Amino acid sequence: MDNIDRPNGFTCITPHAKAHWYQADASKTNVIGIGDAVHMETDGYLIMATAGATIRGIVKGVRTATWGYVEDSDGLLLNYLPAATAGWVWVIDDPRARFVIQTDGYTTGTTSVAKSCEGSNFDILATTCDTSTGRSKHEIDADGDSYVADPTLTRQLRVIGLYDAPNNAYSTSSDGQWTRLEVEINEHELKTTSGI
Amino acid sequence: MANHDNPHGFTKISGRAPVWYQKDATSSALLVVGDPVKVETDGYVVRAAAGGVFRGVIEALKSTTGKVVNQLGAAVAGNVSVCDDPDATYKAQDNAGGTCNQACVGTNADFIVANGDTLTGKSACEIDGSTYANTAAQVRIVELWKGIDGNTINAVGNHCEWVVTPNESDLKSTTGI
Numbered sequence A: 001m002d003n004i005d006r007p008n009g010f011t012c013i014t015p016h017a018k019a020h021w022y023q024a025d026a027s028k029t030n031v032i033g034i035g036d037a038v039h040m041e042t043d044g045y046l047i048m049a050t051a052g053a054t055i056r057g058i059v060k061g062v063r064t065a066t067w068g069y070v071e072d073s074d075g076l077l078l079n080y081l082p083a084a085t086a087g088w089v090w091v092i093d094d095p096r097a098r099f100v101i102q103t104d105g106y107t108t109g110t111t112s113v114a115k116s117c118e119g120s121n122f123d124i125l126a127t128t129c130d131t132s133t134g135r136s137k138h139e140i141d142a143d144g145d146s147y148v149a150d151p152t153l154t155r156q157l158r159v160i161g162l163y164d165a166p167n168n169a170y171s172t173s174s175d176g177q178w179t180r181l182e183v184e185i186n187e188h189e190l191k192t193t194s195g196i
Numbered sequence B: 001m002a003n004h005d006n007p008h009g010f011t012k013i014s015g016r017a018p019v020w021y022q023k024d025a026t027s028s029a030l031l032v033v034g035d036p037v038k039v040e041t042d043g044y045v046v047r048a049a050a051g052g053v054f055r056g057v058i059e060a061l062k063s064t065t066g067k068v069v070n071q072l073g074a075a076v077a078g079n080v081s082v083c084d085d086p087d088a089t090y091k092a093q094d095n096a097g098g099t100c101n102q103a104c105v106g107t108n109a110d111f112i113v114a115n116g117d118t119l120t121g122k123s124a125c126e127i128d129g130s131t132y133a134n135t136a137a138q139v140r141i142v143e144l145w146k147g148i149d150g151n152t153i154n155a156v157g158n159h160c161e162w163v164v165t166p167n168e169s170d171l172k173s174t175t176g177i
Helices: none
Strands: A020-024 A037-040 A046-048 A057-063 A087-092 A098-102 A157-162 A180-185 B011-014 B019-023 B036-039 B045-047 B056-063 B078-083 B089-093 B139-144 B161-166
Touching (some): A020 A046, A157 B019, B019 B045, B089 B139
Antiparallel strands (some): A020 A087, A037 A046, A037 A057, A057 A087, A098 A180, A157 A180, B019 B078, B036 B045, B036 B056, B089 B161, B139 B161
8 A cells, every 4th residue: 555645744753852942033934833843043043944954853842932822813722833923842852862754755757765765864845834733744855865876965864764654665656655764863953063 | 810701792781772673685794682783775784894883783683574583694684673872881892802901991992793603692792902092983982891790800901891882873973874
């Protein structure tokens, strides 16, 4: 049975060090959803990570400083942090935590994801979250990167292995990608001795 | 009293839970518990060689049918449970290949590999005593293991048991495989 296309960002699958609350300001370009990768800017505030950026961690929760919850102008409770709303973001920032994340679709002419991708590095495809559910839509950019050509390139994620679950396998069919992989953050901001 | 010569590979002291990897039927070496392994470009693990990066240490082995085994032959595929925590600590023996003294604490060293015992499934890998240096090498010597080695209190010197931690774990580098 083909893999199902259901991007939902990063889901942590290992015990991890205590998650931390970080601040996000109201000048963000993008919303921040649960399961999104986030990046710390030089002003000390977090934004949604884009492809190629260093990653501080993965979002577990959001709240505002004033109320402890996030709401829109109509008073509707939200489970994501809008771009123009300042607030706090609860982040799994353990550099050794591992996550499950889906690969994006297969593009004809590129190399399909296979066993040989284990150990290689990939960047993320940073689609903004679903504002109905608040859930991330981040994926591994598998068709945008020719990992076979140069698997040693430094990229955001390191693939550890295939996620062990029903209906999840390496697939070469054009509509059968969307493989769920176990990954570790490779370009983690806390893995480098450089500051921000 | 001299330390007991009892190579056993790497015995985990601390570190996170292991992860299952796969071994294919084309590797060149037998795998047993306590052997260090690396991930090859095809995504399968093999026994790590002396020098160079490695992924971690074997904690358990299973056949492709799920049966727990004490070894996987070179031409035998199977599943390998690996502690791949780059910050894990292990107990490993010095092979008496060089000068082993208190000054080795804090240095780096490579391991020396050999086929494990096919009867007991015990690893024969050791710390290569000829490689203690402050330049990059596979493991960092953390401290002397404080315990009784056989019927001898472990002491710095030939065949002593060191506490080591991975230095050249491939997960400590941002370069992929």
